[in-house]
Amino acid sequence: MEWVLLFVLWAPVVGALMLRAAIHDPDRSAQALAAYVRAAIFLHALALPPMLVSYGVALLVLAGFDAALLLMVWAARRDEQRLELVLAAMRDPARRDEGVRAAREWLGVLEARRGASALRVDHTLAIARALDEMGRTRDAEYALERLPRTLLAPREAARISLAIALLAVERGETARAREFTARALGRAPLGAPEVSTARAVWALLDAVDGHARRALIGISRITGVLASPLDRAMIALARAHVLAGRGEAHGARALLRELDAEARARAERLAASCPGPASPLVHGLEHPLESPYR
Incomplete structure (x- = not known):
C-alpha cells in the first residue's frame, strides 16, 4: 500500500x-x-x-x-509538442509552406475529435497568430471561423471573436471589426483581459471615425495594467487621433513617443490599416523614448 x-x-x-x-x-x-x-x-x-x-x-x-x-x-x-513543431516550421523562412500544410493538417485532426475544447481554441489562436505574422490574414481568419463559437464557453468564444476583430482592423474593415468586437464584449466575463482589449479596439475605431468623446469615455472604462503591447498601442493611438483631430499635433506626437519599440511597431501597423488624424504622425516619429511600462 x-x-x-x-x-x-x-x-x-x-x-x-x-x-x-x-x-x-x-x-x-x-x-x-x-x-x-x-x-x-x-x-x-x-x-x-x-x-x-x-x-x-x-x-x-x-x-x-x-x-x-x-x-x-x-x-x-504530445499535442503541445505537435503544435511546437508546426509553429517552428511556420516561422522558418525555408519551411513556411510545409508549416502551413502541417498547420492545416493539425487543425483538421483537432476538428475530427469533435466538440470545441479549450485545447483546440488555444492551438487555433496560436496558428492564427503565426499566419497573421506571415501576412496571411485571410488564412488566419478562415482557421478561426472554423471553430463553432456557439459550442464554446463564453470566454473562449470572446477570444475567438476578438481575434477575428483584430484581423479585420488590420485590413481596415472597420464595420466587421465593430461587429466582432461587440460579440467579444457580449461574451467575455467581467474582469477577463479580453474585455480591456475589446474596449481598446472600440475606442480606436471611435477615434478613427471622429467620435472623440466616445473614444475617451471608452478608454476611461479600461482598468488594470496594460501588459499587452497591442493594448498599449491601440489606446495611445486612439488618444493621439483625438488630440490630432483637435489640432494638438505636438501633444499627439509626445504621447506616441512614450511607446516602447514593440508597441510602436503595433501602432504603425494600426495607423496604416485604419488611418486617422494621427496616422501621419506615427510614421514620422523618431526613435521612441523609453516606455514607462517597462
Missing part, C-alpha cells in the same frame, strides 16, 4: 511539471495548469465517499484518478 500512497502524493505534482514543461507559451501554460488543477480537485473530491468506507479503498480510488490525470497530461504534452 506504500507505493499507492507515494503515487497518490506525487502523481499530481509530476503531472503539473510535465504539463508546464510541454507548453512554452506563458499564457497557454497558465490556462492549461489552471484546467489541470481544477480537474485534480474535482477528481480527488470524488474519492471522499470511499474514504468514509475504507482508507485503503480510498487510496486505490485516488490512485486511479491520478493515473487518469497523468494519461491526460501525457496526451496534452
Whole structure:
C-alpha cells in the first residue's frame, strides 16, 4: 500500500511539471495548469465517499484518478509538442509552406475529435497568430471561423471573436471589426483581459471615425495594467487621433513617443490599416523614448 500512497502524493505534482514543461507559451501554460488543477480537485473530491468506507479503498480510488490525470497530461504534452513543431516550421523562412500544410493538417485532426475544447481554441489562436505574422490574414481568419463559437464557453468564444476583430482592423474593415468586437464584449466575463482589449479596439475605431468623446469615455472604462503591447498601442493611438483631430499635433506626437519599440511597431501597423488624424504622425516619429511600462 506504500507505493499507492507515494503515487497518490506525487502523481499530481509530476503531472503539473510535465504539463508546464510541454507548453512554452506563458499564457497557454497558465490556462492549461489552471484546467489541470481544477480537474485534480474535482477528481480527488470524488474519492471522499470511499474514504468514509475504507482508507485503503480510498487510496486505490485516488490512485486511479491520478493515473487518469497523468494519461491526460501525457496526451496534452504530445499535442503541445505537435503544435511546437508546426509553429517552428511556420516561422522558418525555408519551411513556411510545409508549416502551413502541417498547420492545416493539425487543425483538421483537432476538428475530427469533435466538440470545441479549450485545447483546440488555444492551438487555433496560436496558428492564427503565426499566419497573421506571415501576412496571411485571410488564412488566419478562415482557421478561426472554423471553430463553432456557439459550442464554446463564453470566454473562449470572446477570444475567438476578438481575434477575428483584430484581423479585420488590420485590413481596415472597420464595420466587421465593430461587429466582432461587440460579440467579444457580449461574451467575455467581467474582469477577463479580453474585455480591456475589446474596449481598446472600440475606442480606436471611435477615434478613427471622429467620435472623440466616445473614444475617451471608452478608454476611461479600461482598468488594470496594460501588459499587452497591442493594448498599449491601440489606446495611445486612439488618444493621439483625438488630440490630432483637435489640432494638438505636438501633444499627439509626445504621447506616441512614450511607446516602447514593440508597441510602436503595433501602432504603425494600426495607423496604416485604419488611418486617422494621427496616422501621419506615427510614421514620422523618431526613435521612441523609453516606455514607462517597462
